[in-house]
Amino acid sequence: MILKMIEANLLNLIVVLIFTLLITFKLFTNKKRSSNLPPSPPSIPILGHLPLLKQPLQETLRNFSRKFGPVMLLRFGVRRTLVISSPSLVEECFTKTNDIVFANRPLLPSAKHITYNFTSMGAAPYGHLWRSLRRVAASELFSTTRLVATTHAREHEVKLMCAHIYKESSQKVELKSRFCDLLNNITTMAMMGKRYYGDVIDARDVKSAPRFRDIMREMFKVMHAPYLGNFLPLLAWIDFGGNEKRTIALMKRVDVFFDEVIDERRRIGSCKSGIMVDKLLALQQEEPELYTDQIIRGLILVNFLQLPFYIYFVNENPWIKRYNVPVFFLNIFCCFKF
Numbered sequence: 001m002i003l004k005m006i007e008a009n010l011l012n013l014i015v016v017l018i019f020t021l022l023i024t025f026k027l028f029t030n031k032k033r034s035s036n037l038p039p040s041p042p043s044i045p046i047l048g049h050l051p052l053l054k055q056p057l058q059e060t061l062r063n064f065s066r067k068f069g070p071v072m073l074l075r076f077g078v079r080r081t082l083v084i085s086s087p088s089l090v091e092e093c094f095t096k097t098n099d100i101v102f103a104n105r106p107l108l109p110s111a112k113h114i115t116y117n118f119t120s121m122g123a124a125p126y127g128h129l130w131r132s133l134r135r136v137a138a139s140e141l142f143s144t145t146r147l148v149a150t151t152h153a154r155e156h157e158v159k160l161m162c163a164h165i166y167k168e169s170s171q172k173v174e175l176k177s178r179f180c181d182l183l184n185n186i187t188t189m190a191m192m193g194k195r196y197y198g199d200v201i202d203a204r205d206v207k208s209a210p211r212f213r214d215i216m217r218e219m220f221k222v223m224h225a226p227y228l229g230n231f232l233p234l235l236a237w238i239d240f241g242g243n244e245k246r247t248i249a250l251m252k253r254v255d256v257f258f259d260e261v262i263d264e265r266r267r268i269g270s271c272k273s274g275i276m277v278d279k280l281l282a283l284q285q286e287e288p289e290l291y292t293d294q295i296i297r298g299l300i301l302v303n304f305l306q307l308p309f310y311i312y313f314v315n316e317n318p319w320i321k322r323y324n325v326p327v328f329f330l331n332i333f334c335c336f337k338f
């Protein structure tokens with residue numbers, strides 16, 4: 001019964017943890033500093049504050065912070081989590097003096113396989129790899145140059161969509177799913193030169209399109225499944241709920257799929273195409289030890305786990321609609337590890 005309740009609350013928690021910034025650092029190794037901890041509501045042994053997290057989560061946190069102030073410490077299982085609900089304090093955390101302290105994310109067991117052992121962007125601990133990924137993201141992947149390079153692809157997709165809608169305009173057309181398809185088409189085109197969404201798909205991709213969609217659907221299920229092992233290590237150790245097994249199987253499929261794409265682009269791609277995988281393969285030739293296939297797969301995956309599929313996921317899962325996502329961004333979570 002109590003476990004059921006925790007699981008239901010964890011669903012919220014996982015969403016919050018994924019969509020807000022998660023930062024870990026080892027600070028409380030020394031006892032003296034522990035006395036200096038921020039205020040914290042009363043908690044129960046082992047589970048900490050987990051059972052107190054009632055829906056809606058943002059309201060619970062607001063209620064807590066009214067009582068305990070803009071900086072408070074919660075404990076989710078073994079994870080200490082700093083909850084900050086003041087914009088100026090958030091700024092303080094992420095500007096010059098403190099941002100390196102907060103640059104690390106917790107190495108959550110649930111993220112281990114999806115982030116290729118914490119080597120993908122957003123999960124890599126602060127260090128050489130982190131800096132390299134940041135550099136490639138800023139200069140290559142999310143730069144103005146790339147935006148310009150993909151202009152053509154975007155225009156083309158929008159034209160395709162308009163033509164499609166025009167053809168059907170004698171009757172009512174449902175636009176929401178079209179916009180989702182459009183975003184998905186633009187993303188897959190810009191990254192891999194392929195379209196996997198919609199009704200007419202390139203003959204070469206007829207087989208891979210449903211596979212891709214299936215993989216992405218499963219990915220979101222896995223990512224948003226409650227994962228108590230993040231907070232109670234014993235459960236992670238025994239793979240409670242079978243999440244780890246499921247994730248490993250999924251990542252095998254992801255790797256096979258992306259490897260096929262990468263191999264194909266190796267054969268037919270050109271670095272002038274504006275396609276992201278082509279660009280990464282060009283970088284691989286310059287710096288093979290940094291841009292391994294695994295890093296490239298991680299970068300593709302990170303791009304897919306962003307907005308377009310999030311929207312797609314919202315459409316498929318009514319429960320996520322209940323949450324007011326921007327509120328989560330105000331509640332910056334910082335996890336402390338024991």
Ligand SMILES: *[C@@H]1O[C@H](CO)[C@@H](O)[C@H](O)[C@H]1NC(C)=O
Nearest residue numbers: 054055056057059060061063
């Ligand atoms: C927050 O506090 C208000 C007022 O005390 C209460 O009515 C509401 O139920 C609380 N919400 C949660 C989620 O605890």
Ligand SMILES: *[C@@H]1O[C@H](CO)[C@@H](O)[C@H](O)[C@H]1NC(C)=O
Nearest residue numbers: 112113115116117118251294
């Ligand atoms: C992650 O690291 C472990 C050991 O460090 C290794 O056994 C495993 O194969 C790695 N997994 C991936 C996906 O790289």
Ligand SMILES: *[C@@H]1O[C@H](CO)[C@@H](O)[C@H](O)[C@H]1NC(C)=O
Nearest residue numbers: 161181182185195198199200
């Ligand atoms: C997405 O691409 C597919 C395949 O070319 C196409 O059939 C579909 O109309 C596109 N959807 C949108 C909204 O552009």
